[in-house]
Each structure stands twice: as C-alpha cells, then as structure tokens.
Amino acid sequence: MMARKTGSHSDITGPRIQSAALELFARHGYAAVSMRQIAAEVGVQAGALYNYVPHKQALLFELMRGHMEALLTASENLGGGTPGQALDEFVRFHIAYHLERVDLVFLSYMELRALEPENFTQIEALRRSYEDKLEAILRAGQGGAFVVEDTKLTTMALIAMLTGVTNWFRAEGRLSPDAVAENYVAMARRLVGARA
Amino acid sequence: MMARKTGSHSDITGPRIQSAALELFARHGYAAVSMRQIAAEVGVQAGALYNYVPHKQALLFELMRGHMEALLTASENLGGGTPGQALDEFVRFHIAYHLERVDLVFLSYMELRALEPENFTQIEALRRSYEDKLEAILRAGQGGAFVVEDTKLTTMALIAMLTGVTNWFRAEGRLSPDAVAENYVAMARRLVGARA
DNA sequence: CTATGATTTGAACAGGTGTTCAGTTAACAC
C-alpha cells in the first residue's frame, strides 16, 4: 500500500525550499525573487514548489510566522528575578538569539509590507506580544529599580537598539557576540537608570 | 528660438515623478513598483518618464543621494558646546529631521539592497559620515562627561534607537514629536552616562 | 498665422511573472 518511505524526497525538498526562499528573500527582497529562482536554488523546476507551498505569499508568511513563534517560545521563561536581572537576561537573550538568525530577523522586519493585510495583522500581533515581555520588565522596575519616564517609549527604544545589532554585526569583526551583548547590557542598564 | 517657458510642463512633471516614486517605493518597495505605476500616479504614459530619468535604478539612487546629502548639509553645524549639549542637540535634530521625512528615511534604509554595488557604496559612505558626527560627540565626552565603553558600538546603538522612532511614530498618537524627542534626550543622556 | 522644438503618446521589443496540470519518472510494497 504505502509507497516510498526511505529515500522519499518530500521531507528533503520541503525544508530546502524554505531555506532557499529565506536566503533569497533576505538578500534580494520578496518582490525581487521569483519562484523560478527559488526552484533553481533547490535544483528543481518551478512547478514542483507547488507540491509544498500553496503560493508565494504563503512561503513568506510561514517563514515569518515560524520565526515569531519560535521567538515567543524561546523567550517564554524570561523575566525572572529582580527587574535588573530580568533586563540583563532579556538583553543577552535578544542579542544572542537574533545574531544566530540574522536572515530571519532581517526578513521579518523588512518584508512586513509584502504581507497581505490579514497576514500582516497576525505577525504584528506576535511581535507585539514579544515586545510586551520587555515592557513588563520595565514596568516592574518603574519607580523602583529603574528610572523610566514612559515604558512604551523605552520599550521601543530598547528593541530598536538591540535589534539594530543584526544590521552591522559581522562575525569576522572586532567583537564577539558575547562581548557585544555585555556592552549592550551595560548600555541598557544605564538607559533605564538601573541602580549599580 | 526658445520655445515654451511659461506653462512648460517639464519643471512640473520632473518633481512629480520624484515624489510619486518616493511614495510608491516607500509603501510597496522598489522591486514591487513598476514604471507604469509611477507614470499612472503622475498622470502620464510610462515612456514619458524617460525624459526625466535614465532608468529606474537612477530614480531610486537620486532619491537616496538627495536625502543623504540634505541630511549632511542640515547637520553641518551640529556639535557645538559641551559634549552633553552636543548630544542633546544631535538627538533633537535627528528625531525632528527624520520625523518630517519618514518616507525618505524608510526608503533609504530599506532599499539599500536594491542599489547596484557602486551606488550602494556611495550611499553607505554618506551614511557613515553622518554617523561619524555622532561618534565625534561621544569621543569628545569619553572619559570625561560621558561613560562610554566603546564609541563605535554606542554610536550604532544610539542611531538605531533614534531612527527607530520613524517606524512607530504616528502623528495622531499620544505624544507630539517634541515630547518624544525630549524623552529620547533623557534616555540618550543616561545611555552614555552623562552627568546630571 | 506658421515654424520650432519641447513634451508626450502608443505601440513594440524581448523577456520575465505566478500558477496550473497532463504526462513522465522513480522508489517502494508485494
């Protein structure tokens, strides 16, 4: 009855399509990449892609959704300890996690406008709930451990500052990921007026 | 001899092409916008664009180059006074200037990868020389007015944090541009460990 | 009015787009 278990290509080709799309979308942008280019990278004809993906938009959306949901899962247990400890932990986590996934981060940030409205809404909600974790940390320290005038503004400032690392960081560069993270921990602490 | 001075359309159509391209590129992305869409926005056929622009790439490049050079000119006299004053001034300038040109900022940041290599190099050099102005301020305060471990890293952190405002700011929102700027001045001061 | 030349049209060029699908290929079960 069942045909093809070992040697079946479907569990190989599927992920290969995803990673080819990720790389090409991140490098050239969603609109600039054609299904035929993705297929060529995988070593297959364009028609074969449609055994795995209903359409181009779904390819982009699933990459983003997967990324955001993995991020939420990975950050699930953040926020323990004092506000100061929680902030340090968040900064270290954010930088380490994002530096290991620069393409996904870049894509999820740059191609939001390529999403159809309802897909955009979904991704935006996931992003919001990640940012809420940071804001909760700031609120916990507000008036006590931290000096924060506006937790919403400070959240946006911190997220932008931290995520910005993925734009300029180079593995061959002067500083290791850990060294960068420690430097950003110090900056983040001062930014929120954390007690020494 | 000369024909058409008054009523000549060329000095009208030219700028209209630029602003239509800016809006469409910013909203949908360079690759996703066609010359025919730009022409339609201007109310003209696609062929007419080529009286004003040699090709699509030049349209993007000139928008970016114009933006970066205007930014450099506008920021020419920044950096006077004490390091603390200079930083405050830079933060206020950066936020005010960028909030008045969100489309250009967005475009110049998102579509770097759509530039051909030599165009990219030029824009990147202009951006660098703007960032250098901030780094000079930080170096002037290093070891004295400021606590800064690494001026390069701090520059990147501050630029990312400040430019990030253009991504979430809404004119109808809770805070005025000035209120946002003052809040960011306070955060920037703490971030660099400026003395109260 | 006519002549001039800037400005724009509209069609054409060679090629690319996402997506579909009948038909071929290939790996397994029996």
Next chain:
DNA sequence: GTGTTAACTGAACACCTGTTCAAATCATAG
C-alpha cells in the same frame, strides 16, 4: 517482476516588466 503512488517535469496560460522610438501633440516665438 507488476502495481501503486509520491515527486517532478515541461509546456502552457494570461499578463506584467523596463526600455526604446517614430509619430502625434502642444505651447510658445516670431
């Protein structure tokens, strides 16, 4: 071997792409 079915090809669909250019249009100068 044969039968089954997942996986893939290759061609076709209708349409869009940036760019060019002869011809038409139009506003002015004289």
